[in-house]
Each structure stands twice: as C-alpha cells, then as structure tokens.
Amino acid sequence: MSEKRLIAVLKGERFDRPPVWMMRQAGRYLPEYRETRARAGSFWTMCMTPKLAAEVTLQPIRRFGFDAAILFSDILVIPAALGMAVTFEDGVGPRMAPIASGAGLTFDADSLSPVYDALRLVRGSLSQETTLLGFAGAPWTLATYMAAGKGGDEQKAAKLWGYRDPESFEQLLDLLAECVAAHLARQIEAGADAVQIFDSWASGLPEAMFERWVVAPTRKIVAKLRTIHPKALVIGFPRAATLAGYERYAAETGVDAVSLDTAAPIGWAAKTLPCVIQGNLDPIALIAGGRALDAAIDAILAATNGKPHVFNLGHGILPETPIAHVERMLKRVRG
C-alpha cells in the first residue's frame, strides 16, 4: 500500500489506471517555468543551482500531481563533468568543441554535486506517493554531441568515428558507460527511486551498430550500476529504435522498462517485450487536443491492457502545448 504506484509498476505490478508522467514535464509549456527561467537568466544556471532545479522539478507536480517527478537537468552534464566546455545559447542549442579522441577526458563527479543537491531538495518536498526519477544520457547519444560539437539529429561525426576507428570509439563509449553508471548511482544515493537512460539519437543505426553502440554500452551501465545498487530500477529509452532493436534492447540490457517512441506500436510491445513498457502518446496529438487526443489515449490504454504500463509521451512535451490538454489527458488516463 505504501509503495509508490510507479515503482510498483516497474517491479511488475499492473494497474487498470497506469501511473503517468511526461518527458520534459518541467518545461516551457508552463508559465511558472518560463518565469523561473527568465529569473535564472540561463538554462545552465537552472541546471546547476539546486534551488532552481528543484523548483522547476516540483512545478508540474504541484500543478498536475503526476506520479513521478523527474529531476530538471540535462544529459550534457556528463561531457561537462568530463571537462568539455558546454554552452547553451537560446535558439542555438548546446555547443562544445568537438572531440576526435577520448584521451585526456577525466570524470569529475563532484563537479555535479549541484545535481545531487537538487535531488535531495526535491526528495524533501515530495509526497510519499510521488516517485522521484533521476536520468542520464546514454553513451551513444552523448558521443553524437561530443563528436559533432552540437546537438540536433547529428549522428554523422560519431558514426564516421565509429566506422573509421572502432577501437577508440568503443573506448569512448566504455568511458561514458562508466561515467553514466557513476552519475546514476550518485542520483540514487541522493534520493532517486529509479532512473531513466535517454538514448535520444538511437534511430538510423544499422543492426550491428545498434548492438555495439546502443545495446552493449547500456548493458554495461545497468550491470555496473547494480554492482553498486543491486535493486536499482532502470527505464531505458532507445528512441526510434527499430522494433527488432527494441526487442534486443529489452532482452539484453537488463533494464526493467522500455520507453517507446510515438511510432512504436504499443500493442506489439505489450505482447512482445519481456519488460514493463512506458509511453507513447504523440506529443503532437497533445497539442491538437480534442477527439484526436482522446482517441490516441484510448488506443494506448486498450493496447496495454493486461501489461504493466507507465503512461507517458513518445517524446518530450512541446512548448506550445496548451495546459488544458494536459489536464484533459490526465483526466482521461485516470478515469
């Protein structure tokens, strides 16, 4: 009874009305977020100031009572803690000097203490029923940014590195897997009940590369994390993997749950994947609202019937999403 609903689902329990949260729920669609953001001055200041990060983490919980709060932070804290100078400019996105070798990168986890402090603050303010989620970017996705020096759907530099010099590229992925495991372990120690690994640019990889660059590093993270915290609960999100990719990822990485992108047929996943499933409402259906939104929600609830399921979006909520549509979604999911 006292167990959090989302944690119960990650352990295999099934609810007729699934727990629900949204990727990027602490975000620009909320006026209170935009206000805090304007006061903070910069995105990175928000990430690295525990009070501000905690505040925006809690905003969507206060307003909507989601089943989970996910720490406000960024996947690029890992390259930053490896000594790369990461900048975030409005309208430009993250930038850093691209690297062609992982030599000389050393992980300074202590530089991320503001992230862990933020989690402690959130933990102290959350009700017993609300799950606290930590997260990190996956090695492949981090490598796409580090090799290209920028974000967006920019896999080319990382792919070229991986094709031309697989040995040094896989050394980089190994290093990143170590850092991610350490970062997630520290987040659990700071109060996270579970963690999510975001492999946002996992699409477009040939089968063999998906295995080496997505599945293998994630398996290493989960294994390493569980040497530190044997009961660590992990959600994996290899966004827009092929269906065969999702199957392998679910079967081979050791994650407890897989988060599905919008295009992945969730009924297929409920039948096929040997793990809990999360997802996968189209964020654009949430902008559209009305009958299309209702129909999309109903289809997900019907297709996951009988399977442990966490209701979520297939990708992050978009800034132009009306708050009334989020309320409509919650009402419909909760019945």
Added chain:
Amino acid sequence: MSEKRLIAVLKGERFDRPPVWMMRQAGRYLPEYRETRARAGSFWTMCMTPKLAAEVTLQPIRRFGFDAAILFSDILVIPAALGMAVTFEDGVGPRMAPIASGAGLTFDADSLSPVYDALRLVRGSLSQETTLLGFAGAPWTLATYMAAGKGGDEQKAAKLWGYRDPESFEQLLDLLAECVAAHLARQIEAGADAVQIFDSWASGLPEAMFERWVVAPTRKIVAKLRTIHPKALVIGFPRAATLAGYERYAAETGVDAVSLDTAAPIGWAAKTLPCVIQGNLDPIALIAGGRALDAAIDAILAATNGKPHVFNLGHGILPETPIAHVERMLKRVRG
C-alpha cells in the same frame, strides 16, 4: 536476355550480383554535377530545363555504369504544378507559403512537360541495359512540406492538420494521390521503365496514422497508375517506417519492391516482406570507406542471399562522399 537486370529483379528474378544504383546519384558528390549546377545558376532551373536535367541524370551512368538512371527532378514539382510558388535557396532549402486547406488547388500536369521531355532525352541516350526510373514524392511527405511551408523533418503542421481536421486533410492526401498517379503515368509514357515513390518523412507516425496517411494514399496511387498502365512497376520507400509499418506497406500498397532505410534489418526484410527489396547501405559507411564499408556491403549481400534484391543506399548519397568509395562499393557488389 535482352531484359534489363533491374527490371528482371523487380519482376522477381534473383541475381547473385544484384543490380545497383544510388539514391541521389546525380548529385553534389560529382564534380561534373557541381559544374553543371554552377552553370545553370539554380536548382530549379536544372529541374525545369530538359537538357540540363537529362545531362545530370546521365553523368553518374557515364562515370559508374549504374544499372539504373533516375531522373534528376524534385518531389516538389507536384506542389508547384498545383499552383504553389516553390523557391529553392542555397543553404535554406525549399520554401513555399504554407496552406491550411487544399481548396482551390488544381493540378496542371502540362506545366511539368519539361520533366517528361527530360525523360525522353535520357531515354534516347541510355543503353539498352540501363533501366530508367521516374519518381514522385508520396502524398504524406508532400503534405508535410505544403502544411509547414518548408522542408526538413517538419511533420508538426501536417500532423496537427490531420489530427484536428482529418476530413479535409484526407481530401488533400486524395488530391495528391491523384496528382502523383498522373505524374507517374506521364513519366512512364515518356520512357520510364519503373517508378519510385519517396515517402521521406514516414517516420514517427503512430500506427493508425501510418495506415491512413502513408499506406492508404500509396495504395490509391498504385491502383490508379495500374488502371492507366497495368504493368507499371513501382518501388516504394516509406523511409524509417517501423518494421510493422514496412510489413503493412509491402503487403497492402501493391508496390513491387520496398526500399529500406539504413536501420531496417535487411535480413529480416528478405525473410518477411512479400516483395522485392532494395537497399540499404548506410551513406555514412560510404563516406567512411575502408573495412567498415566492405563489412557493411558484405553483410547486405549475405543477408539478401536467395531473395530478389536491388543494391542501394538506405538514404541519399551525401555531398562529401569520395568518388573512390563509390568505385570501391561497385567493385565489391559486382564481384
């Protein structure tokens, strides 16, 4: 014996050494293309001047002897022939005034006579063994450009339209299916041996939308085209569809062949899809060259063993691709 190898494969024949061509083979990686492009002054001038379009179509055939020439043109000739003012600026990409209704759009196929004239010119210059391919954009992909007013991975406006007003959106798709069928029919009359339908932005669609916006319009095009040309051969490319999406597309649209993106496991496709398969070398492996390129080619040849197969890339060749790597690819595919 006198039949073209690629046509034989589309009809179900199998060769140990598959016929080969590359998407965007008439393109910026070729110095002779860049020279013609500089002389022409604009991309659109090249598309709409039969002699120039024919010239760049033939360039890669002269240099590499591909099994197919694909007409140099653009998918946006259809919106242009519907009366939309399409502009192509270097470094900006295509632009047009976005539409929110298909009312008032009338298709003027005669305005595309330069396209058909270019095909006739190419036909007259091609050897008997070389297949001539026509092509068109699919209705969903065309609608993403028409609703957003621009290119790129810009599905939001079209999705919103489709969610909010499915009736008028599906009227637009119906209109586009009619235009595409007419355009492909005219290309066949001008000498195309087969045609390819590009649904470049078919990724990210929830299952039900993929069926309504990708599969159904493509089925209409193929059916309509075959009322005009009963033996028309059609390759479909629903790029980055889910594997379930590829299955439905292959089973339900009536296409003869499906072209696979880079991530789709081609061994799975060879076993599963009830049609000929085309693809799917990673264009970035082609840039990388060396052992990674050889391994990627060998994996495709091994996985398609026993199945009618057209060797191609999983997406268009990129401008920075070394010509020596294309030569290396051809040598390895041809044995």
